[in-house]
Every structure is written in C-alpha cells, then in structure tokens.
Amino acid sequence: MAKRKDSLLRCAASFAIAASLMIWTAAAGAMPFRVVWSPAGYGGGGRFTTVTVDPFKPQNVYVGSDVAGIFRSQDGGGHFSLFGKSLNGFAVAGITVNPSEPHQVVALTDDGLYQNVGDHWQRLSGDICYPSRFFGSQVLLFTRMSLWIAADTHGVYQIPLSDLKTPPRHIQGLDGCKVNGLAVYDGYLYAGTSRGVYFLKQGRWIPQQEGLPQGQLDIQDIAASGNVLYGLEKTAGLFCWNPQSRAWNNRPVTVRPPSKDYKSLAVSPGNPNVVLIGSHPENWPHRLYKSQDGGKTWASITSFQVDPQAPANWTQTLTGVENMVFMPGNEKAMFMTDWWNLWQSSDAGDHWMQKFAGLQNTVVNDVRIDPKHPAVLYLCTADNGLMVSEDAGQHWRRSMNGVVDGHAQAVAISENDPARVVLLMNPWDNKGRIYVYESRDAGNTWRDIGFPRPAEALPHLGYVNGMAGSIVMDPFFSDILYVGTNGYGVYKTVNDGKDWFPANNGLTAPYIRGAGALWIDPRHPSTLFAATQSGGIYKSIDSAGTWRQMTHGNLFVFGLAADPANPSRMAAGCAGNTVLTTQDGGATWKEVRLPAPSSSQMAVNCVAFAPGRPEVVMAGAIRYDVRAAEGLFVSTDGAASFQKVPMDIPAVNINAIALNAGQPISGYVGFNGTGLFRIELKEP
Numbered sequence: 001m002a003k004r005k006d007s008l009l010r011c012a013a014s015f016a017i018a019a020s021l022m023i024w025t026a027a028a029g030a031m032p033f034r035v036v037w038s039p040a041g042y043g044g045g046g047r048f049t050t051v052t053v054d055p056f057k058p059q060n061v062y063v064g065s066d067v068a069g070i071f072r073s074q075d076g077g078g079h080f081s082l083f084g085k086s087l088n089g090f091a092v093a094g095i096t097v098n099p100s101e102p103h104q105v106v107a108l109t110d111d112g113l114y115q116n117v118g119d120h121w122q123r124l125s126g127d128i129c130y131p132s133r134f135f136g137s138q139v140l141l142f143t144r145m146s147l148w149i150a151a152d153t154h155g156v157y158q159i160p161l162s163d164l165k166t167p168p169r170h171i172q173g174l175d176g177c178k179v180n181g182l183a184v185y186d187g188y189l190y191a192g193t194s195r196g197v198y199f200l201k202q203g204r205w206i207p208q209q210e211g212l213p214q215g216q217l218d219i220q221d222i223a224a225s226g227n228v229l230y231g232l233e234k235t236a237g238l239f240c241w242n243p244q245s246r247a248w249n250n251r252p253v254t255v256r257p258p259s260k261d262y263k264s265l266a267v268s269p270g271n272p273n274v275v276l277i278g279s280h281p282e283n284w285p286h287r288l289y290k291s292q293d294g295g296k297t298w299a300s301i302t303s304f305q306v307d308p309q310a311p312a313n314w315t316q317t318l319t320g321v322e323n324m325v326f327m328p329g330n331e332k333a334m335f336m337t338d339w340w341n342l343w344q345s346s347d348a349g350d351h352w353m354q355k356f357a358g359l360q361n362t363v364v365n366d367v368r369i370d371p372k373h374p375a376v377l378y379l380c381t382a383d384n385g386l387m388v389s390e391d392a393g394q395h396w397r398r399s400m401n402g403v404v405d406g407h408a409q410a411v412a413i414s415e416n417d418p419a420r421v422v423l424l425m426n427p428w429d430n431k432g433r434i435y436v437y438e439s440r441d442a443g444n445t446w447r448d449i450g451f452p453r454p455a456e457a458l459p460h461l462g463y464v465n466g467m468a469g470s471i472v473m474d475p476f477f478s479d480i481l482y483v484g485t486n487g488y489g490v491y492k493t494v495n496d497g498k499d500w501f502p503a504n505n506g507l508t509a510p511y512i513r514g515a516g517a518l519w520i521d522p523r524h525p526s527t528l529f530a531a532t533q534s535g536g537i538y539k540s541i542d543s544a545g546t547w548r549q550m551t552h553g554n555l556f557v558f559g560l561a562a563d564p565a566n567p568s569r570m571a572a573g574c575a576g577n578t579v580l581t582t583q584d585g586g587a588t589w590k591e592v593r594l595p596a597p598s599s600s601q602m603a604v605n606c607v608a609f610a611p612g613r614p615e616v617v618m619a620g621a622i623r624y625d626v627r628a629a630e631g632l633f634v635s636t637d638g639a640a641s642f643q644k645v646p647m648d649i650p651a652v653n654i655n656a657i658a659l660n661a662g663q664p665i666s667g668y669v670g671f672n673g674t675g676l677f678r679i680e681l682k683e684p
Contacts, residue, residue, distance in 0.1 A: 087628065
C-alpha cells in the first residue's frame with residue numbers, strides 16, 4: 001500500500017498515541033518491564049453510531065461505536081484515537097457537548113450515562129441506559145438549565161446543569177415507548193417516539209399527532225431549525241409541522257425508488273429548508289436523500305468517495321445512515337456515521353469523503369504471525385473478513401478473493417510452507433455449511449473446502465450456538481485439518497477437505513468456543529487438546545480418534561497455549577478469571593487465579609507463551625455480558641502468578657494474543673471492538 005500523503009502527521013499522531021500508552025510495570029520478584037502499546041490494526045470499519053462536534057472547539061469531533069466506545073479527533077476529523085477510558089459499556093447511543101459549558105461532555109451508552117472528566121469517563125447513572133440495537137439520533141440535549149436524556153424503554157430524564165451528579169428526575173408519561181430523538185421548538189421540549197410526537201408542557205407529555213399516519217406510528221427522528229419542526233416517521237418519511245393548521249404535513253420522497261423505511265434526519269441550523277434523511281439500516285440498498293425546499297422535492301445523494309489510502313473494506317459506499325450533524329458555525333460542513341464508515345461533507349451533504357485514520361472499530365477474532373516471516377500478519381475480523389499485513393501492521397489489505405463475506409473466525413498457517421493457509425469463516429447468512437477455505441498463495445486466492453453443517457439438533461443451552469470457532473493444521477501433513485465447533489464437536493479431514501468426518505469419540509461436551517480452543521502438538525501431531533464449555537479439557541493421543549477428559553468437573557475452558565520449547569507446559573483460560581496450568585502434558589492441572597474479581601460473568605479467553613522466554617505468559621480476560629473486562633495480565637514466573645497490565649485504552653474483551661520470538665518480548669493483542677494493538681515488554 002502506498003505511503004500516506006499525510007505521513008508526517010500520521011507518524012506524529014502515532015508517536016503521541018504510543019507515548020501516551022507507555023507504562024512501567026513489574027511483577028513481584030521478577031524483572032521489571034517497560035510496557036508499550038501502539039495501535040496496529042487498520043483504520044475504519046465497523047458500525048459508527050453517533051457523531052458530535054464541540055461548538056467551542058470545532059476541531060474536537062467525537063464519534064461513538066457499537067462495540068468500541070468513543071473516538072475523538074482533535075484535528076477536525078483528520079485522525080482519531082480511542083477516548084473511552086473508564087467506560088463500562090461500549091455501545092454508544094449518543095454524545096453531546098454543552099454549547100454554553102464546553103467542558104460538559106456527556107455520553108449515553110448501553111451501560112449508563114457518563115460525563116467526561118479529564119482523560120476518562122465517569123458514570124453519572126447506571127439506571128439510564130440505551131441498550132436498543134437501533135439507537136435514536138438526538139438522545140441527549142442540553143438546554144439553558146438542564147440536560148435531557150432519552151431512554152429506549154423508560155421515557156425521558158432531566159438533570160440540572162448546576163450539578164450533573166444530581167440524581168436524574170424521571171419525566172413520567174412516556175414509559176414503555178422508545179424515545180428516538182429530542183428537540184426544542186417554540187419553547188417546548190419535543191420527543192419523537194415509537195408512539196408518535198409529544199411535547200412537554202407543565203410537566204406533562206402532550207400528544208401532537210394530527211396529520212400523522214393512523215395505526216402503527218414510529219417517529220424515528222425529530223429536529224427543529226428556526227421556526228420549523230420536522231419529524232421522520234419510519235415508513236411514511238418526512239413530516240413538517242404546520243402551526244397554522246395545527247397538523248403535520250407529509251413531505252414524501254419524490255425520487256424513485258423511495259426507501260422502504262427511514263431512520264435519520266438532519267436539518268441545517270442556518271437554513272431550515274435544507275433537509276437530509278437516510279434510509280433505515282435494515283433496508284438494502286441504503287440511500288441518502290436531500291431537499292433544499294423543506295421536503296417538497298428531493299434528490300438522491302450518490303457521491304461517496306472512499307479514501308484511496310484506506311484499507312479495502314467489504315463495502316465501498318453508504319451502508320445504513322446512523323447519525324448526521326452540521327458543524328457549528330458552518331452551514332456547509334457535516335459529519336455522518338453509518339454501519340461501516342465515518343463520512344465528512346463540505347457542501348451540505350452533496351458529496352461525502354470517507355474518514356478512517358485511527359478509527360479502530362474492529363472486532364478481532366484471531367491473529368496469527370507467519371512462522372517464517374514475522375512481519376506478515378493474518379487478522380480475522382468480524383464483517384470485514386480476513387486482513388493481511390506484510391509490514392507488521394502498518395498497512396493492511398483485504399484478502400477475500402473467493403471467500404463469502406462475513407466474519408473471519410480463525411486461521412492456520414503451515415509451519416513448513418507459510419504460503420499454505422486455511423481460513424474458517426462464519427458468513428452473515430449461514431446456509432447450512434461449515435465454511436473452510438484454503439490458499440496456496442499466502443491468501444491471495446482461496447478455494448472452498450468446507451462441508452455441510454451437521455443435521456443433528458443442538459441442546460438448548462445458552463452458550464451453544466453451533467458455530468465453528470477454531471481450526472488447526474497438522475504441522476507435517478498440511479492436508480490434515482481439524483475444525484472445532486460449538487455444539488458439533490471436532491471435524492477432521494485427511495485429504496485437504498475432500499472428505500470430512502466427526503471425530504468426537506469420548507468428547508462428551510462438544511462445545512468448543514474461540515480460535516484458540518483447539519491445539520495440536522507441533523512435535524507430535526497425533527496429540528491434540530480441546531478446551532470445552534462445561535466439559536473442561538480433553539486430550540487425544542491418536543489424532544482425534546478418541547478423547548479423554550483431563551480435568552474434573554464442569555469447567556468452562558477457552559483458549560489453550562503451550563511453551564514452544566516444551567509443549568508439555570501448557571496454560572488454558574478458564575471461567576472465573578482463572579488460568580489452568582500443567583507441566584506434564586495435561587496429566588495434572590493447577591488452577592491459578594488472576595488478581596481480579598472472581599465472577600460468573602468473567603473468564604480468561606486467551607493465553608500465550610513468549611517464545612524463548614518460558615517464564616513470560618500472557619492472559620487476556622473477557623466478560624460474557626460484553627461490559628468492561630479486566631484486561632491483560634502478564635506472568636514472569638511461568639504462570640505461577642500474574643499481574644495486571646495497565647491500559648489507557650477501553651477495557652473491551654480480549655479475543656486473541658500472538659507473541660513474536662526474539663527480543664524485546666513483543667506481539668499483538670486483538671480486542672473485541674478496538675481492533676489490534678502491538679505490545680512490547682522492554683527491559684529498562
């Protein structure tokens with residue numbers, strides 16, 4: 001990939017980020033490390049839920065994510081960095097800045113209401129939250145005396161600006177309906193809801209439904225500019241309030257074909273005749289419409305320019321508008337978020353340019369390092385599929401030639417011939433197959449070698465979904481492959497996918513979850529281990545012909561790893577923030593607790609040994625409820641004990657760890673939302 005034109009700016013930004021994430025830490029009784037984090041994943045990608053611009057400092061742009069928390073740009077959208085430290089929930093429904101108090105920045109998430117305090121976020125309320133899959137557009141609104149918050153099931157709340165820590169006051173009357181937007185018009189607070197439009201008068205919500213469709217009524221957004229009020233109904237489109245007739249007038253989209261449903265609305269603050277509306281994300285193809293006469297006539301906006309320096313994504317155009325805003329003081333400048341990109345316009349929405357730098361809004365399922373070329377990385381991501389880097393994460397290309405779109409789950413690389421790669425996919429629309437692909441040219445092209453999904457019924461257990469999660473390759477005979485599934489156990493091929501058969505004899509808990517849950521001995525490939533949910537760890541010494549349970553009880557176990565120099569030394573991530581270790585090839589196991597709370601919602605998801613440094617072991621934590629996890633832990637005594645590694649990045653789930661050989665100790669940590677980070681443990 002060509003170097004960026006703004007390479008100096010990018011290098012400066014990357015240096016600043018790396019410097020800000022540099023932390024000293026030391027495990028008790030062990031050598032100290034200087035721990036350095038730096039972003040290594042591709043920018044852009046993933047669903048961006050909301051955007052707002054600081055009215056006092058327009059160069060400060062805040063963007064919300066559905067899985068990564070909040071990003072902030074301090075250069076008007078040129079480059080972003082994560083700004084979600086101390087958030088406990090990472091699905092962001094709204095962000096806003098007080099136009100009269102620029103230091104009051106608040107965010108509404110699926111976990112609660114937060115206020116920005118310095119470099120972190122402080123939760124104001126855990127009772128007010130917005131966990132809906134489809135967020136509203138203007139769910140936070142500052143007025144002269146109050147902050148107003150819209151919830152998705154409990155109506156609207158009010159907090160006085162004099163003290164945002166004051167317990168919120170619930171404005172009764174809209175309970176049970178979803179509030180999608182708030183606006184101020186004619187001196188009243190208006191709410192667009194799943195039951196129509198209401199305005200607040202003397203503490204009571206008054207319906208204002210005249211002219212709106214009868215029956216099913218769902219106001220997706222509401223906005224006011226000057227003396228004009230607009231509401232966007234999901235199926236009927238735009239409505240404009242007529243104060244003379246006291247009724248809503250429909251302004252339907254006149255271009256053909258119109259969208260089936262609508263969701264997002266933006267009105268120019270300086271010219272109420274300039275209106276943009278976006279189609280609902282559930283409807284393909286996604287469309288954006290603009291009117292310059294208050295909705296009497298419409299034009300379809302089709303100019304969406306992808307930045308040529310950005311990594312390739314599965315979509316190259318608009319994908320489901322979430323939120324649109326005009327920049328304060330500039331009637332031409334706009335930002336827009338959708339289900340894959342952040343866009344910027346300088347001509348009031350006629351043309352849009354993709355913004356991507358620093359927006360690591362990516363779910364990483366697996367990361368692998370080429371065994372012979374450590375600068376070559378394979379990154380399995382949700383939605384975007386497989387990404388490949390040849391320069392240790394500086395630049396990325398999408399590697400999906402011949403592969404169905406969806407979630408790349410796991411990848412395996414031949415030890416003898418790194419050009420031989422196999423990929424496990426979980427498509428968006430799974431049509432009864434286990435999708436396995438092979439490449440003989442390092443991922444440039446792929447061939448389907450998958451097999452039909454087993455027909456047997458799955459047990460009704462909340463943690464069982466039938467998805468394929470892990471794949472391993474025989475180190476000597478690359479035509480021998482094993483796939484681990486969450487419900488159907490292990491499947492095996494000995495002829496490069498021509499034939500697959502179940503290999504579950506003795507595997508009484510066939511619930512294998514995660515890319516690291518299957519492990520094959522690199523020296524003796526007839527030996528395999530499987531980590532299972534509710535069944536603990538199983539071992540096979542006859543190439544998965546038979547399995548034997550190696551632990552006791554109904555343990556939930558996830559990622560496995562072994563010391564490259566001594567595969568009899570192993571570690572496994574386990575529920576309750578614990579790690580299981582063995583020194584004798586699984587004959588006996590010892591439980592090691594992390595220095596973190598033990599909870600039924602918490603687990604260690606992945607582990608990794610540092611090649612050449614057997615005393616150094618890393619463990620990554622998750623929460624099943626996708627709230628803030630405990631983060632990354634490191635051991636410097638061979639996994640006998642662990643110490644938490646501080647992180648100045650949101651504590652989202654850690655799904656994958658891959659460590660390099662050599663000095664200093666370095667590698668990559670893949671997160672469930674914030675992409676990929678490079679980590680270095682340097683001896684000072």
